[in-house]
């Protein structure tokens with residue numbers, strides 16, 4: 516699924532509308548919205564006729580969509596109460612709702628909130644500034660307390676459309692009905708969690724001339740794109756990963772990185788990390804070799820801690836003209852510029868350090884930060900976290916890995932993730948694909964095996980996940 520910024524959406528809508536807005540797009544939006552609302556009522560209440568719906572109406576076209584859709588419901592026998600919560604509601608929409616028999620009421624005249632089967636959030640759309648005025652936030656909070664499910668129009672009011680930030684009060688929707696294209700807030704945490712189920716209504720926008728802001732992968736695309744070995748693939752075709760991770764202080768990072776590379780399907784893994792990790796690796800992964808030699812992807816940096824020869828280790832790996840993954844402490848040892856065949860895998864704190872900004876700035880606008888990371892270093896960057904973003908230097912579109920459960924975020928997960936990405940990289944795939952595939956595999960595996968599994972056990976399950984996908988594709 517692709518997402519486009521507010522500025523792009525405005526451009527797309529203008530192109531579809533022509534010189535004069537004759538209301539056609541709003542009618543398409545309202546028709547699609549009304550159909551989803553009717554489906555929700557049927558699912559939740561068992562019928563449409565006679566149900567009771569509350570519509571929260573803001574001052575812009577988002578409220579207009581909600582009012583026109585509510586008019587359609589009112590004509591089908593739904594009892595609609597609309598309440599203007601901000602400014603002056605869309606005049607034609609209001610007239611249409613009244614003509615269809617809907618009530619327009621003040622907040623003081625609302626029925627007991629638990630009498631409503633559904634609420635429609637038509638407060639703010641893509642013209643909204645993040646946050647909600649206190650009285651609106653209060654009503655939204657009382658609806659949540661009364662367990663009234665909310666269908667958001669275009670986006671949950673209060674979230675930042677372009678960044679997914681939720682700096683103040685915002686609606687939490689069960690369903691969000693968006694028009695034409697998805698917006699970044701639908702795909703980026705924390706706004707994504709407030710979006711609920713996302714339904715896209717076609718209003719006839721032609722996106723072919725716009726480069727998307729985001730390109731979000733789904734599980735089927737990951738499975739299709741995985742570098743499945745051909746019948747004739749030997750270990751070198753699958754790829755050899757050279758792991759230089761861990762330290763005497765953090766031997767576990769070297770072990771977990773190796774688990775990732777092995778279970779991500781590398782043809783061979785050479786471990787050149789610390790002595791302290793080798794006995795455990797041999798005992799658990801006897802296929803790993805310790806002799807230096809040919810590799811097709813490097814994996815460096817996880818668990819290095821302070822490493823005196825870190826600059827040299829990274830420089831030598833880059834000079835070998837083989838791609839690589841540079842993680843954690845290794846990122847601080849990067850040369851000024853890296854080729855885009857190299858993948859950096861920072862979390863928010865490491866990316867902030869790289870950019871010389873506060874961690875909170877990365878968290879507030881991860882999209883801008885991950886792009887800046889790629890621009891600054893020349894490398895491909897995977898920003899780890901609740902939403903995992905992949906940016907390439909010189910490429911506008913940021914890719915979004917398939918999300919997983921929050922169990923995955925724990926010590927060591929990043930080490931195994933680096934290994935998974937390095938395994939894909941060694942097979943000859945470009946760094947951005949290695950990043951999306953590795954991150955998505957780990958997330959999908961965690962989703963299929965919920966629970967707080969230690970990262971090396973989750974890495975083993977990744978191999979099971981790959982095996983299941985393989986069997987589906989090679990029956």
Ligand SMILES: NC(=O)C1=CN([C@@H]2O[C@H](COP(=O)(O)OP(=O)(O)OC[C@H]3O[C@@H](n4cnc5c(N)ncnc54)[C@H](O)[C@@H]3O)[C@@H](O)[C@H]2O)[C@@H](O)CC1
Pocket residue numbers: 528532540541542544573574575576577578580601638639640641642643644645646647648668669670694718
């Ligand atoms: N432009 C188009 O052709 C279409 C637009 N559509 C709808 O129109 C929406 C965008 O409409 P608008 O541009 O009117 O924008 P909004 O409906 O988002 O509302 C913007 C208005 O709200 C006020 N406002 C913004 N943030 C506020 C805040 N935090 N507190 C108080 N007031 C605030 C602004 O001053 C402005 O008056 C879309 O999200 C979509 O729902 C759809 O009908 C499809 C077609």
Ligand SMILES: [K+]
Pocket residue numbers: 577636637638639640667668669670671672
């Ligand atoms: K809304």
